[in-house]
Amino acid sequence: MTFVEQEIAHIARVMPLSLAGDFEEPVMGVEYWRNRLHTLLKQNHLTHAQLATVDTLLRQLDDFEALGRWLPQPRKMVARFPVRMGRLAVV
Numbered sequence: 792m793t794f795v796e797q798e799i800a801h802i803a804r805v806m807p808l809s810l811a812g813d814f815e816e817p818v819m820g821v822e823y824w825r826n827r828l829h830t831l832l833k834q835n836h837l838t839h840a841q842l843a844t845v846d847t848l849l850r851q852l853d854d855f856e857a858l859g860r861w862l863p864q865p866r867k868m869v870a871r872f873p874v875r876m877g878r879l880a881v882v
Contacts, residue, residue, distance in 0.1 A: 795831060799844050802827055806848065810855055821852050828852075 792800075802824065809818040828845050831837065837845070 795834060795837060795841060798827075798831060799841060799848075803844065803848060806851075821856055825849065825852055 806819075806824050810821070810824075828849055831845055832842075
């Protein structure tokens with residue numbers, strides 16, 4: 792995983808938690824995260840997928856600013872298949 796991929800993954804994981812904390816103010820504000828994302832955008836070697844992810848994160852920040860709170864992202868539906876463990880099926 793490249794440094795840019797690590798940064799994007801870290802921001803995607805930590806940004807929602809810092810904005811949706813149980814505090815009156817976000818732990819790290821919108822401008823902090825926007826600056827981090829724009830710093831990544833200034834690098835000329837981002838792939839299309841990386842650019843799309845950064846764009847999504849920036850749009851999430853816009854939504855947070857518009858609403859004044861963090862909206863959880865809809866969960867992806869994951870098919871659950873039984874896993875056989877010996878004679879028992881665990882779901």
